[in-house]
Amino acid sequence: MKHLILGGVRSGKSRFAEKLAKESKAPVVYVATAESFDTEMTHRIARHQQQRPHAWLTIECPLELTNILTDPSYQNQTLLIDCMTLWLNNWLYSVSLQHQSTEYGSHFRKDFERQFDVVKQQFIESLQGFSGTVILVSNEVGFSITPDNPLSRVFADYQGWLNQALAEVCDTVTLVVAGLPLTLKEAQ
Numbered sequence: 001m002k003h004l005i006l007g008g009v010r011s012g013k014s015r016f017a018e019k020l021a022k023e024s025k026a027p028v029v030y031v032a033t034a035e036s037f038d039t040e041m042t043h044r045i046a047r048h049q050q051q052r053p054h055a056w057l058t059i060e061c062p063l064e065l066t067n068i069l070t071d072p073s074y075q076n077q078t079l080l081i082d083c084m085t086l087w088l089n090n091w092l093y094s095v096s097l098q099h100q101s102t103e104y105g106s107h108f109r110k111d112f113e114r115q116f117d118v119v120k121q122q123f124i125e126s127l128q129g130f131s132g133t134v135i136l137v138s139n140e141v142g143f144s145i146t147p148d149n150p151l152s153r154v155f156a157d158y159q160g161w162l163n164q165a166l167a168e169v170c171d172t173v174t175l176v177v178a179g180l181p182l183t184l185k186e187a188q
Contacts, residue, residue: 001133001187004170006140006163012179014082017137018052024078024133028056031079033087035062048082056080062090066119069126069134076132084138088162091116092155109154120162128169138163140175 003020007013021028030052036042049058061068065087068074081087095112127134141159167173173185 002127002170003172004136004138004166005174005176006138007176008140011176013137013176014048016176016181017080017082017135020135021078021080026076026078026132028078028080029074030056030058031065031068031081032058032060033062033083033090035090063094066122066126069130075130078133078135080135082137084136084162084166085159088158089155091119112154116158120165124165124169136166138166
């Protein structure tokens with residue numbers, strides 16, 4: 001079973017995902033994609049760590065999620081990946097470091113597209129082949145205005161496309177708003 005949980009910042013999407021993981025019958029592996037680059041993010045990560053059960057195995061994996069899904073030792077377990085938005089951000093940041101420039105024009109965008117499209121396709125294929133339960137958390141950023149700078153527009157575009165691709169292959173899709181889960185797609 002593959003379950004995508006979407007929502008805005010502080011919508012309750014992670015709490016809902018953790019509730020589902022606790023209800024699963026299999027051991028839970030929490031896959032954290034966040035990296036701490038400042039004090040505020042360090043506090044966010046600590047808050048998430050304190051909220052989840054200590055019995056869960058936690059793997060910090062900012063980029064190579066496909067490796068987790070293809071690792072035989074995690075098959076038939078419940079993976080909670082929190083979150084796909086930070087994973088995308090990490091890839092965007094990784095490619096921007098390769099450019100060593102603050103110019104995010106068409107050359108940067110094409111380079112990012114080329115690299116991330118391959119990574120995203122590999123992830124989707126490994127997700128489809130995973131034999132256990134996967135709960136994916138991702139931000140819905142499409143309810144706001146179009147960003148005013150090129151890098152933010154690349155991020156918003158790719159976040160929307162990533163969410164669409166995940167929703168297509170997931171059995172269940174839930175949107176969480178103000179802590180309330182709204183089913184968008186239900187497993188048949």
